[in-house]
Amino acid sequence: MLDKKLSSLSEISKAQLSKILNSCAGTKDLILEPIIIKPLERVCGIRWLKANNIEKIFKLEDEMPNTQNPVFFLIYANYASYRKILKLIKERITETDKNRFHIVLIPKLLYVFENILEEMGLFGRVTLYSLQWQPIYLDQGVISLEIPHLYKTLFVQQDLSLLPVFAKSLWHLSFVIGKPRVHLALGQHSTAILRQLDLLYENLPNSDKLEADCGAVILLDRSIDYTSVLLTPATYSALLNEVYGVTCGMCEHKVNETEPHDSKFNPVLKKEPVQIILDSNHDSVYRDIKHRYFTEVTEILRVLTKSLRSEGESSREMALDEIKKYVSTQLQATASKTKFIANHLAAAQTIINNLGHRFEPQQETEQFLIQNKNKSGNYSYLEEILCTENNKHVALRLMCLMCITQKLSDGEIRTFWNKFLHEFGYYYGFLHNNLIKAGFLSDEATSTTSLPNLPNIVSKLPRLLSKDFYVNANKLKQIPSDPNKINLKAPTCCSYVFGGNYIPLITQIASMLLSNTPLNDIKAKLEPLGPLSVRNENGYPIQQRCIVLYVVGGVTYSEIAACSLLETLTGSKIIVCSDRVISGNDIMEALMDLS
Structure with missing residues (x-):
């Protein structure tokens, strides 16, 4: 409904x-x-x-x-x-x-x-x-404003002119689903949006719905939980966005007619042509595999292919009247299913070709980072992919994750910038300043005005001290004690979306509200992360087991998958909303875009 x-x-x-x-x-x-x-x-x-x-x-x-x-x-x-x-x-x-x-x-x-x-x-x-x-309906429980570049505008350029758009969209939404009783905002932009929403509720007409369909709204800045966007995802829909890119719930890639080699004469990995609408109501195959751990997806597609083949063989033995009935009732559905399976098989093969060679070592390194282990080995892996992958997004993304989790020394950051600029060009000299603005690095850095000395820019400290990240993540139970014990095939822990390494923050906040955790405990756990505002504390605990999660700056398919599992585990309803569904590569592009 x-x-x-x-x-x-x-x-x-x-x-x-x-x-x-x-x-x-x-x-x-x-x-x-x-x-x-x-x-x-x-x-x-x-x-x-x-x-x-x-x-x-x-x-x-x-x-x-x-x-x-x-x-x-x-x-x-x-x-x-x-x-x-x-x-x-x-x-x-x-x-x-x-x-x-x-x-x-x-x-x-x-x-x-x-x-x-x-x-x-x-x-x-x-x-x-x-x-x-209005927010565009993309899939079950997923709506998006579909406005590009809002992350870059808000977090990199620090231009707040479009911030009222979020408050107005929530005010509009209240006329459809009612006004939720409890509002919780975490982060500088989210708390500002909540103040703007207060003014809209006070000065403009309100919904005439006596009972709201949702009990609470949670607003979260993207910068509060960068980890969920930087980690390599493990579910099908998230990997689809990583490799192909998804726009407005549509993944489309035509035959690539570009050169087989890039500017440095490295072979360009081929992508199979696909056309997938990431909507469960449109694609029954996608509905079954969208939030599955990727190794399960390939197995499911194999089973579906075998069942179609056996169905085709049985149709040959049908009598004439059975064939007529089959054509009129099942053939069209079978043809559509065949097309869906072919698209997903092509996409799965492309994901394997593009990520398969580095997926396991990357996930292992990320596991070490989240658990604060093997620091020297992690940095060695960063230097290795900087030289071998020839992909500026991959190297920068891992470096940003290290800055949030394990503390890098001045010498390590200096060495990385030297190699990064040598590898990809001194054009990216501005990137260090963007990393500071977005909150990945601290602004306590030595800088020079001359271009040749740009590699010598040194960041003194990451935005979050390493002990802060681990203390806060453990306090919020985001890091499983033993990732190897997480069941990835039939998950009961939301960390499965990152191979058992990490639970998205937005999911943990929703879980606390749905389990009626005392509000003072919630505040004590969230206040160290950033500015926190709560409206109508008397409305807590929430009566309606439905929550709107609003991520300012883009939400990932990994977070959507984690929320979907939380829905199943708690018997609740979660609506995920944002300005756009993004991947870690989109964040890197925003940082590296000077236009």
């Missing part, structure tokens, strides 16, 4: 978009930023757009399409795309054009965009709109 309500959120988004499109009468054309196409497909289809008088749909390119209809541009609120559009409009607009060019900015129209419009002499001639669509 609750999932039906969440999937109906797209109807509200359609009403918002329809109001904007119909502000201009008659037929019109739509120009979409490429990155917005997949999320828009989840909100509304082409048929719906045609019904709202959209005649032609174009992709945003370097030239304006030749059309006489009014034009609506649909883009995310980023300066580069916005300026590009204004330049295209300025080249095409005439003195007689009135109410012809419209720009819809998602999720929010910022004041600076109006200033740029005035600077370019287009104020009053181009109409701007703000559209914050």
